[in-house]
Amino acid sequence: EVQLLESGGNLVLPGGSLRLSCAASGFTFSSYAMTWVRQAPGKGLEWVSTITGSAFSTYYADSVKGRFTISRDNSDNTLYLQMDSLRGDDTAIYYCAKDGPGGGFLGRFDPWGQGTLVTVSS
Amino acid sequence: SYEVTQSPSVSVSPGQTATITCSGDRLGEKHVCWYQQKPGQSPMLVIYQDNKRPSGIPERFSGSNSGNTATLTISGTQSMDEAAYYCQAWVSNNVIFGGGTNLIVL
Numbered sequence: 001e002v003q004l005l006e007s008g009g010n011l012v013l014p015g016g017s018l019r020l021s022c023a024a025s026g027f028t029f030s031s032y033a034m035t036w037v038r039q040a041p042g043k044g045l046e047w048v049s050t051i052t053g054s055a056f057s058t059y060y061a062d063s064v065k066g067r068f069t070i071s072r073d074n075s076d077n078t079l080y081l082q083m084d085s086l087r088g089d090d091t092a093i094y095y096c097a098k099d100g101p102g103g104g105f106l107g108r109f110d111p112w113g114q115g116t117l118v119t120v121s122s
Numbered sequence: 123s124y125e126v127t128q129s130p131s132v133s134v135s136p137g138q139t140a141t142i143t144c145s146g147d148r149l150g151e152k153h154v155c156w157y158q159q160k161p162g163q164s165p166m167l168v169i170y171q172d173n174k175r176p177s178g179i180p181e182r183f184s185g186s187n188s189g190n191t192a193t194l195t196i197s198g199t200q201s202m203d204e205a206a207y208y209c210q211a212w213v214s215n216n217v218i219f220g221g222g223t224n225l226i227v228l
Binding site for chain 1: 123153155157159164165166167170171176208210211212215216217218219220221222
C-alpha cells in the first residue's frame, strides 16, 4: 500500500523559513515524479512544485518561484520542500502527492498524503 | 496565464445523475483530471486522462473532455458522493486547478 506522510508544518514568522518532508513507502520512489500541492484555509487547491523521479527536473508555480526549493532523497524515499521568505499568503495545508508512472511530470496525482499545516503569522 | 472555471455548486437528488463541468480555452486539447475532496480529508483522484478511472473508483464516475469543456458525470449519485470536486489541467509544465464545485446531494 502506498503511503505518504508529511511533516514539518509549523507556525513561522513572515520572512522566515521552513522545510517540509514527505516520507514515502509502498512503491519504488525513484520511479515516480512527486509533487507538492497546497490549500489555504477554506480555499481551493494550488499546485506548488513537482520534481521528476530522477530529480533531474524541477517545476514551480510562479507564486513560489525563487522562494521555494523542491528536492528528494531517493536513497531515503523522502521528498522535501524548502520554503524561504515566507509570506502570509503561504499559509496553507501542504500535501505531497505521487505522480503517474514513468518518472516524468504527468500532472496526475494519486495518492495524496494527509497534509501538514503551515501558518505564517506574526 | 491559463485558467479553468467551475461552477461553485451543483445540487442533485439521490439516484440521479450529477454533471460537473470545467471550462477553459481549448481544454479539450489538454488532459484533465478530477479530484474528490470530502471535508477534513485529502483530495482523491477519481478521473485521469479525461476519462480513465483509477483502481477502486466506482463505475458511476465517468469523464469526458471536448472543445472548451471537461465534464465529470456521476450516475446514480449517492449521499457518500457529497464533496468538493476539482478539475485539473496539465499545461506546459504547469498544473492548473479549477476553483472547485461543491456537490450537494439533497
